[in-house]
Amino acid sequence: MSLKNPVSFIEAARSNGAAIASFNIHDLEMFAAVVETAAEERAPVIIQQTPTAQVHAGAEYIGAMAEAASKMYDIPIALHCDHFTDYDRIVRSIECGYNSVMIDASKLPYDENVALVRRVVEHAHARGVAVEGELGRIGGTEDTMTVDERSATFTDPEEAAAFVAATGIDTLAVAIGTAHGEYKGEPDLDFERLSAIRERVSVPLVLHGASGVPDWQIREALKRGVAKINIATELKIPMANAIKACFAADPSESDPRKYMGAAKKAVKEVVRAKIRLCGANGLADKL
Numbered sequence: 001m002s003l004k005n006p007v008s009f010i011e012a013a014r015s016n017g018a019a020i021a022s023f024n025i026h027d028l029e030m031f032a033a034v035v036e037t038a039a040e041e042r043a044p045v046i047i048q049q050t051p052t053a054q055v056h057a058g059a060e061y062i063g064a065m066a067e068a069a070s071k072m073y074d075i076p077i078a079l080h081c082d083h084f085t086d087y088d089r090i091v092r093s094i095e096c097g098y099n100s101v102m103i104d105a106s107k108l109p110y111d112e113n114v115a116l117v118r119r120v121v122e123h124a125h126a127r128g129v130a131v132e133g134e135l136g137r138i139g140g141t142e143d144t145m146t147v148d149e150r151s152a153t154f155t156d157p158e159e160a161a162a163f164v165a166a167t168g169i170d171t172l173a174v175a176i177g178t179a180h181g182e183y184k185g186e187p188d189l190d191f192e193r194l195s196a197i198r199e200r201v202s203v204p205l206v207l208h209g210a211s212g213v214p215d216w217q218i219r220e221a222l223k224r225g226v227a228k229i230n231i232a233t234e235l236k237i238p239m240a241n242a243i244k245a246c247f248a249a250d251p252s253e254s255d256p257r258k259y260m261g262a263a264k265k266a267v268k269e270v271v272r273a274k275i276r277l278c279g280a281n282g283l284a285d286k287l
């Protein structure tokens with residue numbers, strides 16, 4: 001198998017009442033932890049990177065790793081650009097093998113957002129690459145972008161319908177009360193708004209900032225049309241904690257296989273739990 005356009009398996013997840021978990025990765029260990037676990041769970045999976053994570057790891061390396069993983073494992077795998085804002089970097093990422101891209105033009109005025117997304121869609125679709133757009137602004141900090149509470153705006157259902165029609169995007173990220181990063185209190189998702197968007201928009205919906213959202217709220221979101229869930233923060237914290245615990249136990253440890261091995265194990269546990277929460281385990285055998 002080579003990398004697979006994720007739209008087909010996101011749609012399949014939706015028709016099975018499930019969602020595809022999409023994991024933000026920074027390096028080889030995280031990458032391997034995600035795909036190995038997805039393969040064990042027979043779950044289609046999306047690996048994604050923010051712009052600075054991509055710079056950190058190298059787009060060529062990650063593109064080649066994803067291509068290799070797609071041949072090693074008999075599950076659908078897609079490689080996605082998360083919150084990219086720059087047209088040229090999207091073009092370059094596609095050249096490196098990324099087969100799904102999010103163009104986040106949500107800070108632009110509506111008409112400019114539509115124009116930029118439309119341009120990305122034309123380039124991407126001509127190459128069989130999927131496009132995710134965002135309408136409304138998701139709060140919190142993702143990569144170098146911070147949206148404070150006052151600037152965060154929820155997705156307007158009517159505008160969402162017009163936006164999808166005008167841009168031709170494949171999936172839509174919605175702002176319904178999730179935030180990037182760690183939550184201070186329990187998030188309170190606006191499910192009525194989600195249902196209203198669902199009624200007006202036919203493409204699958206994407207939930208960002210899903211780390212730290214209680215399981216029951218994720219399940220409810222799935223029932224109301226969310227078919228892709230983004231997980232970033234919940235991988236980073238256990239990974240860092242596992243490494244810290246290694247050095248706390250033995251400050252003289254210098255074998256990367258020990259501390260990175262522990263990190264990988266911690267990441268795998270979270271990946272498995274999220275795949276199961278999304279009901280994506282076993283989905284690769286139903287496609």
Ligand SMILES: [Zn+2]
Binds near residue numbers: 083138142209230
């Ligand atoms: Zn996001």
